[in-house]
Amino acid sequence: MPIVQKIKKKYAKRFRKPIEVFLFHAVTEEYDEKQNMLIDWSQTEDFKKHIHVLKRRYTFVSLEEVYRKLNSRIPRWRRYAALTCDDGFSSVLDVLPFLAKEGIPVTLFINPKYLDGVSHREGYAENQQYITHDQLWALTSPLVTVGMHGYEHDDSTKKTAEEFNWSVEKCKELLQSHPRFVPYYAYTGGRHSDLTQQILHQKRIIPLMVRGKSNTKYYGAIERRPIDSYYWEKTLKNIGMSDS
Numbered sequence: 001m002p003i004v005q006k007i008k009k010k011y012a013k014r015f016r017k018p019i020e021v022f023l024f025h026a027v028t029e030e031y032d033e034k035q036n037m038l039i040d041w042s043q044t045e046d047f048k049k050h051i052h053v054l055k056r057r058y059t060f061v062s063l064e065e066v067y068r069k070l071n072s073r074i075p076r077w078r079r080y081a082a083l084t085c086d087d088g089f090s091s092v093l094d095v096l097p098f099l100a101k102e103g104i105p106v107t108l109f110i111n112p113k114y115l116d117g118v119s120h121r122e123g124y125a126e127n128q129q130y131i132t133h134d135q136l137w138a139l140t141s142p143l144v145t146v147g148m149h150g151y152e153h154d155d156s157t158k159k160t161a162e163e164f165n166w167s168v169e170k171c172k173e174l175l176q177s178h179p180r181f182v183p184y185y186a187y188t189g190g191r192h193s194d195l196t197q198q199i200l201h202q203k204r205i206i207p208l209m210v211r212g213k214s215n216t217k218y219y220g221a222i223e224r225r226p227i228d229s230y231y232w233e234k235t236l237k238n239i240g241m242s243d244s
């Protein structure tokens with residue numbers, strides 16, 4: 001490797017610390033096989049413990065702040081992280097006071113079709129309980145922002161350009177009057193294509209992936225790592241941390 005590149009790499013490692021964006025879904029006291037899916041669930045006390053572990057290393061900032069930092073050339077000495085929550089399960093409302101007490105901002109990625117509260121989603125044995133329109137609009141804390149997760153929870157890569165465009169526009173139309181709305185779009189299951197990326201880019205919407213990577217700069221999407229109970233150990237290992 002040429003010397004200039006070597007120095008650049010060394011500089012980046014020391015002064016531009018990677019930023020982590022973490023992702024969680026439902027959080028309940030007990031696992032209910034009718035209401036939960038193992039890969040989308042955290043036990044309440046475990047979730048709190050996990051947040052405390054991450055706080056030992058990371059300074060939590062909002063997702064918008066992460067985006068600013070990734071686009072900035074200002075050196076980063078500290079390790080920053082942001083927290084995101086997909087799907088808008090109503091159980092998440094119970095952990096918002098805990099996150100507020102910890103001073104941790106969170107972005108909720110919502111499927112507005114389910115804002116009636118009980119819509120059924122594939123993969124679950126029973127109707128899932130979702131955050132309702134009134135509950136979502138009651139969230140006005142500066143620590144909470146609301147982003148898009150598609151009109152409904154389906155695979156964006158199976159849609160035509162017109163269908164994906166419609167889903168994004170519908171999602172935006174139904175969510176953008178929320179006082180804490182942000183133009184960020186978390187792909188359901190992280191599934192995306194060049195076409196979906198192109199459409200979001202044209203609309204100046206910032207996409208979020210789930211490829212289990214760190215972020216060093218903004219290259220057209222923000223990467224995330226899941227911290228649901230099922231993924232916790234693996235994610236912890238991947239970021240080089242331990243529980244104890």
Ligand SMILES: [Zn+2]
Nearest residue numbers: 086087188189
């Ligand atoms: Zn989802």
